Amino acid sequence: MRKTLLMMTASLAAMAAPAFAQAVPAEVEAASPEDAEQAGGIGVIVVTAQRRAQNVQDVPIAIAAIGGEGLQEAGVRDPRDLTLLVPSLSMQAGTAATTTSLFIRGVGIGDFNSNTTGAVGVYVDDVFLGANAGKLFNIFDSEGIEVLKGPQGTLYGRNTTAGAIRFSSRKPTNELTMNASLLYGRFDEVHLEAGVGGPIVKDVLKVRVAGLYNRRDGTTLNRVTGNHVNDIDIWAARGIVDFTPSASALLRLSVHGGANRGGARQFQHRGQGIDFFGNPAFLPDGTPLDGLGYADTDDDIYAGDYDIEGQERVDVFGASLTGEFNIGDLTLTSISAYEKVNRSTIEDTDTSPNDIINALYKDRPRQFSQELRLASGTGDRISWIVGGYYFHDKLTTASYYDLLRDLRDPTAPMNGFDPANSIGLLRYPYEQKTTSLAAFGQADIKLTDRLTATLGLRYSTDKIKFDFSSFFDEEGFIVPLVDINDSRRFKDLSWRAALAWQGDNILLYASASKGYNSGGFAGGAATDPLQLQPFGSEKLFAYEAGFKSDLFDRRLRFNASAFYYDYRDLQVFVFDTSATVPVQRKLNAGNARILGFEAEVTAKPVEPLELFVAASILDSEYKDFSGLAGSDFDGNKLVNAPSLALSAGATLTLPVGENGTVRAHVDTSYSSKIYLYPDNLPGNAVGEHAQLNARLAYKPDGKFEIALWGKNLTGTKYLTALFPVITQDQLNYNDPKTYGVQVSFSF
Template sequence: MSRLKFNLLMASSVLASAVSVAPASYAQTSVDDEDKIVVTAQRREQSLQDVSVAVTVVTGDQLKDQGVTNINQLQNTAPNLEVEPAFGGGAAQFRLRGVGFQDYATNNAPTVGVYVNEVAFPVPVMTQGLIYDIERVEVLRGPQGTLYGRNTTGGAINFITKKPTEEFGAGIFAEYGRFNEFKTEGYISGPITESLRARISASTQQGGGWQHNRDTGEEIGDADRGGVRGLFEFEPTSNLEFLFDAHYSWDNSENQGLYLINDLTTQGGFGPTIPADADRSKTGWGVSPVLLADIGASPDRKPGRDNSGWGVSLNGALDLGGAILNSITSYESLDRSELGDWDSSASIEADTFFGSDVSVFSQEVRLSSDGEGALVWQVGLYYSKQDLNERYFSDFIDIFGTYGRVNYDQTVESVAIFGQAEYAISDQINLIAGLRLESEDRFLEGFGTAFGGATALPPTDVTTAMEPLTGKAGIEYTPTEDILLYASVSRGTKSGGFTTYNTGQESSIQPFAPEVLWAYEVGFKTDVIDNLTVNGAAFYYDYSNQQVLSAVYGENGPVGRFANAPQSKIYGAELELVWQPLPNLNIIQAFGYKEGEYVEFFDLDVPASRAADMAVYVDRAGEALPFPDFSYSGSASYLIDLGEYGVIAETNYSRRDFYPSWLGSTYDVDAYWLVNASVSISPANGPWSLGVWVRNVFDKEYDLTRNFFTSADIAQPGRPRTFGIRLSADI
């Protein structure tokens, strides 16, 4: 263990000793207070019920109840959201309302923007850190760009961490569960001087591996990750304030194992056949000595990662009297070393390595009104520069007799001017208009490949650029104080990019075009009665040049490559409900529905091409877009008042619909339900809470994703039933 991690763990232990009792009065937030939930979805503080955007808010306590420790697990908390792990690795593939981008490489932009304390993380693999000390998460659906520095077609996920407090406080949260999984987080917060406040938080997650090598019995899947964050609020004058954020994270976790969904005939038919796994807890690996030597890893290294990242940001706000000037300067860095075994066997059919050095600098400046009067406005300027140095190695020695190496650099520079204005033409009608002009250049530099040590593609440079004009127009109507009706049309765009997989052909790395999305939405937000809130939205998306993972047919069969589907469409709806039928009973429900189809797309048929051993093409016009149609989630909690103590019984549940794969029915993911439950006790006005929890109560067997790589048909399974205890304490 590194000295830094040891010191952090010792600090957590000291904090736990100092805080022997913990926080959380058993009082619950009632629905009567729901309209007081404050969000910053539109870059200013507003009541959730006053925002004419489809947005789901998840609190930090709700994340803990559901056992959410990374962004991938958010898919069970918001309607029409999916986060798919690529090949069981560390790259998250986000999809909101069916708008997503499936890519296991590092270099392309996502359709869903991820922000932490207003700082964008435009490289998906940078979002894989541990989630801790969170105030709330806001999930915005639909194109974003007139209020945000970055432009996205799918939506945005905003993480807002807890801020320094005006009075001293400290706390600890810890839980221990099945498979020796341990997670703890702690914080210290309070004033340093009259004008300076600080908050230091740290967290670590250990253990939890539940799979075993089918041949040796060796365990895999233990977590070893953590992070530390320091926040400093400084108010030198009454109209000027700064928030400085410095953070560091590490992840030395073992990968979750994949399992074989079909028999694997190894070594191109000349090796032994490994039967399909009937038990999802079984997996296999056997990393090539050539690959391990090439990356400088020890001979006994398991598939896993050795990642670390750090970042700093400075957010300043100056009240000019009638207008507010904001400046956000940030720098984020990731050093990634990730080893994968995508054939789930001891055979060397598909062993992979990603070595990524990523850095992102951004500067955003916004000038906005102070919210007074009929006109509310904001204008902003955004600059970002991303630098990526990537090594992608893959060993196919037992099936193709070769070893592939891909090396390249990529630089992305973006400049954008954006703004949005709202004007109240009456007490009931509000008009909204926004525009964004952006210029982005992507440079793929020195992209070269080699197979078996022989150059397949010499270092090659490719570029792509875009200058889209996007925007939004909308109308809000409030017939009564408790009802908001709205309609909007917006245009979003996602960057073009490059397919950076193994290839010996220059044509394979030629850029794919940006995608453009016209989004039409109507919605409502209502506080129907004092104890019931119902929000809903319906949408229709008109897609041009949708970026889809397709393939080209090479000498070894189909090879993944991104293509543009000329026309497609998506439509659907969401409904969210918060209800308090009894004083001590809270119920939350969320439902999502979406469908989509290609209108125009001529594509390579991968299953047919593999079966025919030649390229076979198909007209996909009229075919459904491959994503789940329905999503459903909810929770219920009940407070049992025992006088000096209170007991809260809570359950949360979610259903993911059948997920059809574009690769063929073998890779379809069946629908599944997940149910979690917990019971906790705390004093009525006391500082501690003690509880027990069960996740995946009914021990449902399910898959998160299915895929193939070379000869292996594989799947990443979801976790089985787990249970444990937890303690939280504040002073």
């Protein structure tokens, strides 16, 4: 594999000569008069990844940046869609419509439970979002998205090992602006997004209000009822008020809310080929059955037999107050934020017409965070940022599983309630409180006019209190199982050191950094205290070198990086299937290593045409991982770590008439085979797959636009998640082919 990796690295480097472009142009602006003179070239992308406005080509970090117009053109509506544009970003769908697990460069964890923060930090307007179910409501009226790859331990709120995704909403301006977009598509999808903003008192008080409504009929037929499930029904809104009492002060209040009233995920069914007595159970053609002899045999992943049509009820509210104050050459920033989510999901867990297992997931996370930063000016040889961060989260859950109801004997006492054989209502309520404190600092030191050293440190402490109980419950008859009240404190020192050399059109950089993700407690159903043993913190030591270049009067942009990850005590989420009821486990898997290479090539060979290609190559393996029941996973690939992932496409813009334009965009993505669990079993693998998306737009006057669009035009089908349950597996697949029309305007 390493020889193959080196050969592909050389091949991708040779691709710099042809004309290709970065995934979907990000929001741009001229950074200098020289840039303005090169207006025919690739635009300058401005990011704030290091808490300062910088040209992305001057930042010694691997970043994928996509602007607001680019998000609309690519049909990006939540973090899951970003995986089609950023090859190193992958996802694993959760058990609910509004949850997902994100991975960057093969680093992440596929735990869908409510108390999981994950290895990828998600930020909206610099506010970290902790609740899984609350991360998909804020991605509208967007200025752009930045995907920061690798540990971001020295500058970001909750330290994460994989990286960070930063969403920025559109802010109020001193001029009246308005934009709206109405999309209609297959399955009667309606997606309406609009925003309006402007001055209340010029230069003193500005406001912007934006909203989103998205509904879609179900894409999956329930053959039991004739209804279509996996429908969407979401709304969200945001209001931002900027108060500028003087030239040196800004206060920004942001309030947002939203709700999901759509369907819960309805999965596909796959029997495990075993009955409830441990005997083989197969159809004559070899199709595996579940414990009650059912199999879904039509090979249609958009149809199933469901006795329960699950529903999801999610309500989200949040507010933040940001203050920026200029004190001489210093800038003081304060961000106070509050977020709450109420979630209730009813799920047909067994994905069959039988009543083997169904679930209610109910949780209420509440979080408060406070960040303070003091930053120097950028004119001196040393520029620095220091700060502190406080985060408190309280999560209350009241979830349960209704187990094996079809096996109950209604003539027996308590209607056949039998906890000894896992027949009954298994409740597992718990409360978890997390308190995090951190102090951090980073300095850029100009060793020469072209050579800059970066040094950063962060000390973090996380205290987690966990109060868990589980019991079988039937009409008030209680059989207690587990009762745990425990707490743990985790501490760590993260750091970053980098050197960057800035030439006229090129940046060379090398860095070493350490990231940290705190330990904690598993949040799934448990019938044995051993399942709730705390797991430790994971640490990632990252070593990276790369370059960023703008060539041929900024007609060609070629960025590349190579990295090595020393991944220690990594956290993994697995299922122990040795018992009748699969048991969730979260534990430390020992060590792993990841060797990778990435390249992004962007070009504008002629004025109307932009082309792009981006590639990610990973060679990953567990180095020291003894799995459950003595199994040995050493040498296996990490989960959600494709050996090769690609994104590519083109945009052609042609004038029509005096002021009109026609814009044609097409993009495609590819991923090689990945594994969903550390065992690397063929049945737990996602085969290689590719998708094709396209958009054709006509803009007659620069303000109004009408477009035809299509996503997954080839109708590609692939797994996005797999979870074992009682004698069957639930399989989650991607959305089918969709297409439609979109009308937009702005002024």
